[in-house]
Amino acid sequence: MSNLLEKLQKDIRYIDGLKACINCGVCTAICPAAEFNDYDPRQIVDIVQTGDEDYIIDLLKSDTIWYCGECLSCKTRCPRGNTPGYIIQSLRQLSQTEGYFMESERGRQQLEVKRKIGDVMLKYGYCIHVDEIDTIDHPEQGPVWDWFRQNTEAIMQKLGANYKGKGAGTLREISETDLNELCNIFEVTGAMKRFEIIEKQSHDSRR
Amino acid sequence: MIQDGKKKVWKDYQKEIAPDNYYYARSCIRQNFFPGSEETFLKIVRLILGKDVYDDPHQTTCTGIAYHSDIIPIETTMTVVARQFSLMNDAGYKNFIASCVTSFGIYSEMLEAWEHFPDTLDDTKQLLKSATSRTFTLPENLVHTSDIIYKFKDEIAEKAKYRLVNKQTGKPLKVVEHIGCHYAKIFPNKGVGGAEFPNVLSGMIETWGGEVVDYPERRHCCGFGFRNYIIKENRGYSLSNSKKKFDSMEPYKPDFIVANCPGCSFFLDRWQYVLAESEGKTYGKNGHGIPVLTFEEMTGLVLGLNPWEMGMQLHQVAVEPLLDTIGIEYKPDDKYKGKNGEYIGTPEKPLILLS
Numbered sequence A: 001m002s003n004l005l006e007k008l009q010k011d012i013r014y015i016d017g018l019k020a021c022i023n024c025g026v027c028t029a030i031c032p033a034a035e036f037n038d039y040d041p042r043q044i045v046d047i048v049q050t051g052d053e054d055y056i057i058d059l060l061k062s063d064t065i066w067y068c069g070e071c072l073s074c075k076t077r078c079p080r081g082n083t084p085g086y087i088i089q090s091l092r093q094l095s096q097t098e099g100y101f102m103e104s105e106r107g108r109q110q111l112e113v114k115r116k117i118g119d120v121m122l123k124y125g126y127c128i129h130v131d132e133i134d135t136i137d138h139p140e141q142g143p144v145w146d147w148f149r150q151n152t153e154a155i156m157q158k159l160g161a162n163y164k165g166k167g168a169g170t171l172r173e174i175s176e177t178d179l180n181e182l183c184n185i186f187e188v189t190g191a192m193k194r195f196e197i198i199e200k201q202s203h204d205s206r207r
Numbered sequence B: 001m002i003q004d005g006k007k008k009v010w011k012d013y014q015k016e017i018a019p020d021n022y023y024y025a026r027s028c029i030r031q032n033f034f035p036g037s038e039e040t041f042l043k044i045v046r047l048i049l050g051k052d053v054y055d056d057p058h059q060t061t062c063t064g065i066a067y068h069s070d071i072i073p074i075e076t077t078m079t080v081v082a083r084q085f086s087l088m089n090d091a092g093y094k095n096f097i098a099s100c101v102t103s104f105g106i107y108s109e110m111l112e113a114w115e116h117f118p119d120t121l122d123d124t125k126q127l128l129k130s131a132t133s134r135t136f137t138l139p140e141n142l143v144h145t146s147d148i149i150y151k152f153k154d155e156i157a158e159k160a161k162y163r164l165v166n167k168q169t170g171k172p173l174k175v176v177e178h179i180g181c182h183y184a185k186i187f188p189n190k191g192v193g194g195a196e197f198p199n200v201l202s203g204m205i206e207t208w209g210g211e212v213v214d215y216p217e218r219r220h221c222c223g224f225g226f227r228n229y230i231i232k233e234n235r236g237y238s239l240s241n242s243k244k245k246f247d248s249m250e251p252y253k254p255d256f257i258v259a260n261c262p263g264c265s266f267f268l269d270r271w272q273y274v275l276a277e278s279e280g281k282t283y284g285k286n287g288h289g290i291p292v293l294t295f296e297e298m299t300g301l302v303l304g305l306n307p308w309e310m311g312m313q314l315h316q317v318a319v320e321p322l323l324d325t326i327g328i329e330y331k332p333d334d335k336y337k338g339k340n341g342e343y344i345g346t347p348e349k350p351l352i353l354l355s
Helices: A003-008 A012-017 A026-030 A032-036 A041-050 A053-061 A073-077 A084-097 A110-124 A143-150 A152-158 A176-188 A191-205 B002-011 B028-033 B035-048 B064-068 B074-091 B101-116 B118-132 B145-151 B153-159 B200-207 B236-252 B262-279 B295-302 B320-326 B332-336
Strands: B022-025 B053-055 B095-098 B141-144 B174-178 B256-259 B292-294
Touching: A003 A053, A003 A084, A012 A084, A012 B101, A026 A041, A026 A073, A032 B236, A041 A053, A041 A084, A053 A084, A073 A084, A084 A191, A110 A176, A110 A191, A110 B064, A143 A152, A176 A191, A176 B074, A176 B118, B022 B074, B028 B035, B028 B064, B028 B262, B035 B053, B035 B145, B035 B153, B035 B295, B064 B074, B064 B101, B074 B095, B074 B101, B074 B118, B095 B101, B095 B145, B101 B118, B101 B141, B101 B262, B141 B145, B145 B153, B145 B200, B145 B295, B153 B200, B153 B295, B174 B200, B174 B236, B200 B256, B200 B295, B236 B262, B256 B262, B256 B295, B262 B292, B292 B295
Parallel strands: B022 B053, B022 B095, B095 B141, B174 B256, B256 B292
Antiparallel strands: none
């Protein structure tokens, strides 16, 4: 058996996601990513079902596994109870732990995701924060967002929020004790190690 | 006999929603993009419906966006979820309500995983203990906050100041309801009406006098796509999926859109702005967009709450045409005033989209 397939089969999302695919293609028909990209979840499931090590390596090095939007519409619609979206999650994990994500343009984007979401979580305890989002990176936010950012405290106060305040409430400051617990969880469960892999491999590839 | 059969068939589409005593898990996206909506929810449920809701300062992100962008292992999300449940235990609550649809999907997924892969529950207990010295027990009831409003929709109708009706014509407003994918597509038995007949928003709309628009792409994803939105270069995915929905709903001339997912509410609002500015295309009446409401805002309007105290000035698509259609009393100038009535300036006007 393929070494990589053995690793995939230890991921509960792979186990839960791949039961008995008949390659009917309903997942591709319903998939929002397949509609706008050169992307076919049916084909991905077909490849992993072959168990061929070389095919799986090609998949892990490709842009293909990074197109999925994880809406999980495929889970609702599969007539055999499979979830291609879960299989994608297990492939993305393997691509990162094995270092193959650096071989594709879409895979390399994990560095930006890690810095925009991962670092913000550890800094604020929220996965996004108004103080970190501007209309240069997010022009779709529109002029109302610039106005909100220029007047965040006044608007938050009007809405009854507790912006950067102590205690409970909307967008309160999360205490150091609670942030430490979050960081400790990231440490013991492998998230910190994942972040280090993403940073290190991205750094090394620039040399 | 036939009635019994019908009840049996529909049993899978029903959902238990606890009547009171809720532990409130907040949403990162809703707190940042619709900061008035969570305060509105608390006001409605505590002060108008008289329910007990605990708002915990110790909770953090559920990690949902990181998990679905695949930058963290599943074990991290499982353990953070376990910590949230531990906090619920500390506060003495058993009914967990999630403000975010992504979070609701995350909590549901982890509960399912622990049930079907019991070793992962044991592992999570050990990981949480080693990271935080905490223990946890599972909630007795897990629902989304829109489920709470759905449960009390009749009581809200009795207390309503306005109905979802055109004041001039007396006809029901045409309402597009958008259910976040992770509300019921992952676990259909966790949503009111399942994935096929989601009734959580349509139930509110019809009870309060509106008419639901059944358009071809009604169940299509808004296009968030996690990493497909976070990365600027990928954002065309998100825009294209929302556009597909707008094009599909346009012929039905909806008066407004309402969503139970904070991300969907945001995208359906902002992508209308982008399509107007980049293509000159507007989907509402007379150069306006179609207003997009969170379900908390829709409920608040029906109950007569002040739109500017609910944060509706933070929408890029102006909501005034909708307020006027319903006949809601509001002070236009208060839109740009702070808590003490001080003027805080106005946002720049979009070039195309009327605001």
